């Protein structure tokens with residue numbers, strides 16, 4: 455377990471519209487980080503790439519959270535959780551981390567992570583739970599099996615009937631009272647089941663979204679309990695995180711393509727400039743060659759004139775010697 459120190463108590467707030475993206479090799483080495491990762495963590499891209507993700511691990515994060523993360527990823531499922539990360543200078547930032555395994559032909563090839571701002575109320579719960587886990591303290595709410603809403607409602611009905619039962623015990627024989635009480639209890643149970651049917655339908659759908667995993671820690675951290683509402687809330691958060699992750703990656707890819715096209719335009723402009731320069735230089739060379747050729751012609755012509763003049767002078771000299 456990596457213990458990155460020192461730490462400060464200064465929190466870096468992640469803004470609403472910020473998505474911190476990264477991809478990780480199966481070896482858990484960081485492959486890609488976006489500009490927001492660099493900005494918030496304070497590490498440069500070169501310092502992050504090739505390093506393990508625990509470079510941003512904060513000592514306040516319990517080992518149990520990461521065990522859960524890796525077990526979920528290796529089973530081929532996505533993981534949603536609240537993570538406290540350490541910046542390069544020791545400051546910290548809290549995020550909602552949605553980490554997914556990316557598969558090709560059914561085999562996991564890499565992991566992707568999208569981190570966003572997390573609600574203050576959720577952070578407060580995560581802080582308390584992680585502290586207890588780090589101190590090996592038992593968290594009662596995480597241990598005891600949740601009492602279902604159906605049971606609670608049924609108990610409520612029974613409690614409401616109790617005064618009637620007690621009063622009737624005084625006036626009528628016990629057997630009648632017990633008979634009436636059991637009929638009332640059956641009616642109360644029927645009513646409870648009927649009233650809570652939509653809740654259990656929603657929970658079943660929620661369970662299909664989050665899978666069969668227990669998700670105890672996440673349910674408690676996000677929903678404050680382990681009951682049916684917490685399961686539904688977690689499923690809604692998972693669905694929201696999934697949708698956000700798709701938008702964030704498409705946006706990131708679009709930005710990369712946009713930047714690449716800007717580079718292409720700049721490079722094309724640069725190349726066009728270079729071609730113009732080359733053209734101008736070629737023209738200059740052509741002009742120079744023309745001039746050179748004109749000069750050579752001139753020299754040749756002059757040489758010929760000189761040669762002719764010499765021949766003529768020679769002939770004249772010889773004919774004047776002949777007269778002598």
Ligand SMILES: Cc1cc2nc3c(=O)[nH]c(=O)nc-3n(C[C@H](O)[C@H](O)[C@H](O)COP(=O)(O)O)c2cc1C
Nearest residue numbers: 455456478482507508510511512520553565566567
């Ligand atoms: C895609 C991906 C993203 C991760 N993001 C973080 C992160 O933001 N912070 C963090 O502490 N661990 C993150 N982890 C988990 C780390 O790999 C590591 O398990 C964790 O920091 C615990 O470190 P340790 O094994 O040295 O105790 C991530 C893992 C994956 C696969």
